[in-house]
Amino acid sequence: MSVxxxxxxxxxxxxxxxxxxxxxGIVLIAMIMRSPLTSVGPLIGSIRExxxxxxxxxxxxxTLPLLAFALLSPFAPFLARRLGVERTLLYALILLMVGxxxxxxxxxxxxxxxxxxIGLAIAVCNVLIPSLVKRxxxxxxxxxxxxYSVSMNLSGAIASGVSxxxxxxxxxxxxxxxxxxxxxxxxxxxxxxxxxxxxxGAAVSAxxxxxxxxxxxxxxxxxxxxxxxxxxxxxxxxxxxxxxEIMTSRGLSEDSAGWMLSLFQTAALPxxxxxxxxAGRMKNQRLLVIIMTILxxxxxGGLYFGGNALISLWTVLLGIxxxxxxxxxxxxxSLRTKDAHDTVSLSGMSQSxxxxxxxxxxxxxxxxxxxxxxxxxxxxxxxxxxxxxxxxGLGASSNRTx
Numbered sequence: 001m002s003v004x005x006x007x008x009x010x011x012x013x014x015x016x017x018x019x020x021x022x023x024x025g026i027v028l029i030a031m032i033m034r035s036p037l038t039s040v041g042p043l044i045g046s047i048r049e050x051x052x053x054x055x056x057x058x059x060x061x062x063t064l065p066l067l068a069f070a071l072l073s074p075f076a077p078f079l080a081r082r083l084g085v086e087r088t089l090l091y092a093l094i095l096l097m098v099g100x101x102x103x104x105x106x107x108x109x110x111x112x113x114x115x116x117x118i119g120l121a122i123a124v125c126n127v128l129i130p131s132l133v134k135r136x137x138x139x140x141x142x143x144x145x146x147x148y149s150v151s152m153n154l155s156g157a158i159a160s161g162v163s164x165x166x167x168x169x170x171x172x173x174x175x176x177x178x179x180x181x182x183x184x185x186x187x188x189x190x191x192x193x194x195x196x197x198x199x200x201g202a203a204v205s206a207x208x209x210x211x212x213x214x215x216x217x218x219x220x221x222x223x224x225x226x227x228x229x230x231x232x233x234x235x236x237x238x239x240x241x242x243x244x245e246i247m248t249s250r251g252l253s254e255d256s257a258g259w260m261l262s263l264f265q266t267a268a269l270p271x272x273x274x275x276x277x278x279a280g281r282m283k284n285q286r287l288l289v290i291i292m293t294i295l296x297x298x299x300x301g302g303l304y305f306g307g308n309a310l311i312s313l314w315t316v317l318l319g320i321x322x323x324x325x326x327x328x329x330x331x332x333x334s335l336r337t338k339d340a341h342d343t344v345s346l347s348g349m350s351q352s353x354x355x356x357x358x359x360x361x362x363x364x365x366x367x368x369x370x371x372x373x374x375x376x377x378x379x380x381x382x383x384x385x386x387x388x389x390x391x392x393g394l395g396a397s398s399n400r401t402x
Contacts, residue, residue, distance in 0.1 A: 268323025
């Protein structure tokens with residue numbers, strides 16, 4: 001019997017008020033799945049100058065975690081079967097603390113080594129949290145997906161907004177500003193420890209899980225979900241890495257640029273909660289995909305053609321569209337699968353291939369700027385990416401399961 005389904009959604013049959021320990025645990029883990037990454041964007045100029053990095057090399061600070069996501073995501077289901085979901089998540093939190101500490105040493109080698117470890121740790125959380133929700137909250141998937149989506153976006157927005165003030169005004173420096181997120185990870189690990197101790201461990205063989213995973217690679221629907229996941233991730237991580245730089249090129253201060261990135265993520269909060277709930281009640285989610293695409297086209301077009309007068313409006317619309325895309329990607333993992341085992345397998349597949357695709361974004365975006373000395377060609381590239389997101393979103397939103 002699979003460790004992902006051995007409880008038969010026992011928590012899902014109880015009122016949510018009785019499941020608060022695991023709900024709070026999921027929220028705390030979700031809060032550290034973005035903040036160690038989104039805190040980098042506003043500081044990337046300082047990091048680049050301090051360590052004398054090119055734009056393309058600095059883009060690796062965002063690309064490297066995505067490559068780590070792609071590398072480890074297929075193996076996360078295997079680790080969960082061997083160790084148990086709860087214990088695997090605890091070990092990932094410990095690895096994340098090590099990565100944050102290493103990244104904060106203010107040397108080029110440790111910066112990239114720590115960033116890689118951070119990516120590996122978050123990859124495990126990315127894959128396993130959707131299956132944990134599917135297993136324990138089978139009848140509240142939309143609500144719980146909204147809860148952890150909001151937690152991720154909220155912490156990510158806060159991290160973007162406070163990075164520069166903490167680094168400069170409090171005198172922490174860029175490395176100290178990146179290192180403070182280790183405290184939140186420690187809190188999450190301490191709170192999750194009882195869940196790991198209470199877990200019952202692994203139960204299924206690696207062979208049966210491998211067969212289950214291989215079947216998904218032949219599913220057109222699984223590939224639609226995978227490409228949707230990858231393209232929305234590419235869009236998000238490009239903006240996290242370079243939106244502050246785009247804003248400073250328009251004349252905004254470094255502080256203001258960091259808060260614009262925070263505004264981008266804050267605007268996603270309402271839709272991150274509402275969209276999964278609405279999507280879970282719809283036969284298909286094509287209308288939501290179309291609305292998402294319109295928002296992305298209008299906001300990116302505004303950044304490309306417009307001046308600074310409406311730059312806050314374009315940022316808000318971009319955040320709403322991006323938040324809708326992220327929420328749909330998360331809820332597709334549950335809506336397009338029949339049980340928690342399929343969810344973790346689809347999650348591993350989509351996040352492996354998807355993040356490998358997404359990893360090309362920040363470095364290509366930075367390289368294109370280096371070549372053209374302008375942010376307009378990269379913004380045109382994002383408009384093309386949004387068109388692809390519409391194509392795969394329409395396929396992923398069909399009322400079927402893998």
